[in-house]
Amino acid sequence: MKEEVKIAIFGLSLNVLENIKQKITSIYADSVELKWANIADPQLDILLVNDMFFGSPTIQSLVNGNRVPYLRLVNDSNKLGKIENDVLYLPLTLSDTIQDWFKQSYKNVPTLQASASTKTEQHKPVNVDYEKVLDEFLSGRNGNVQVFDSKGNIAIVNTNTEQVWMNAERRIAGTDQTINFTYATMQTMQSVTSQQGKDLRTWLWNLLWYSPVLDQDISSDVYFKLNVWPQPEMVQDRQNIFKIAACFERGASIKQVQKKLSLDKDIIERFVSVSLLCKAIVEIQEQDAKLKIADQRPEGSLRGFFGSLRSKLGL
Structure with missing residues (x-):
């Protein structure tokens, strides 16, 4: 079996990208299987990134967390073909220095036959503070961003207009x-803006609904009020989701909603968890929970009826 090296190139135009790919391919022998990977690939071997995007949190987590060998790409015709520290100057020419760098980086890649397990262990997916990441999607200051996880690209998001363009090739719902x-390039945005994007909050709610691993632990006695109704795509859960939404719109606790609807507690907890991550629901005080007041009215009316009856009967 051929040895495998995965290389990701990020932040370049298509013309420059293809030119670099052709030249790098010529460096490696036929005994090596060269794969062009996404920056989200947990088994990435080499990263080439436009210097403009090098400071982004995503790239920094790859460089510092996964310790992927990398080069920052900078356009400078006076230094073309040179590598200085961690900077590769473009346009790319195959100097001895460049070929040596790629070959040395390749030598650190274990063969699939001998140590595939070692490679996986060295490049485990990095878990991030996903709550902060989700907050950034709802912040207009970030402009255009490319969303991904360890399985690949998920979508492109315009945080200003709150529009989303999903990756049509992705087959994973959550x-x-x-x-x-990471920040999306101008070329990436141009490839999607001719299409109609989806609503960001609707997309995010559905993405998280299919992501039970992100569910949070929530007390059954805490009260919440729903401010934004979800638009669930999943037909099998839609009716129950709308029932739960109607309860929390008035203000309620998980315990109350479970008692009122006789639904499994897990689906109610997931509703609250997803809604919290989407900023669609907020915590409130018990006295502001209208569902509780509404539930108590029949009982209070019944007590009043029997009290009046006792008075009339002289009891």
Whole structure:
């Protein structure tokens, strides 16, 4: 079996990207299987990144967390073909220095036959603070971002207009703790803006609904009020989701909703967890929970009826 090296290139135009790919391919012998990977690939071997995006949290987690060998790409015709420290100057020419760098980086890659397990262990997916990441999706200051996880690209998001363009090739409905983002290039945005994007909050709610691994532990006695109704895509859960939403719109606790609807506690907890991550629901005080007051009215009316009856009967 051929040895495998995975290389990701990020933040370049298509023309420059293809030119670099062709030249790098010529460096490696036929005994090596060269694969062009996404920056989210947990088994990434080499990273080439436009210097403009090098400071993004996503790239920094790869460089510092996974310790992937990398080069920052900078356009400078006066230094073309040179590597200085961690900077590769473009346009790319195959100097001895460049070929040596790629070959030395390749030598650190274990063969699939001998140590595939070692490679996996060295490049475990990095779990991020996904709550902070999700907050950034709802922050207009980030502009255009590319969302991904350890399984690949998920979507492109315009945080200003709150529009989403999903990756049509992705076959996974949910995500996990590796969800992250980096800033999208102008070319990436141009490839999708001619299409109609989806609503960001609707998309995010559905993405998280299919991501039970992100569910949070929530007390059954805490009260919440729903401010934004979900638009669930899943037909089998839609009726129950709307029933739960109607309860929390008035203000309620998980315990109350479970008692009122006789639903499994897990689905109610997931509803609250997903809604919290989407900023669609907020915690409130018990006295502001209208569902509780509504539930008590029949009991209070019944007590009043029997009290009036006792008075009339002289009891």
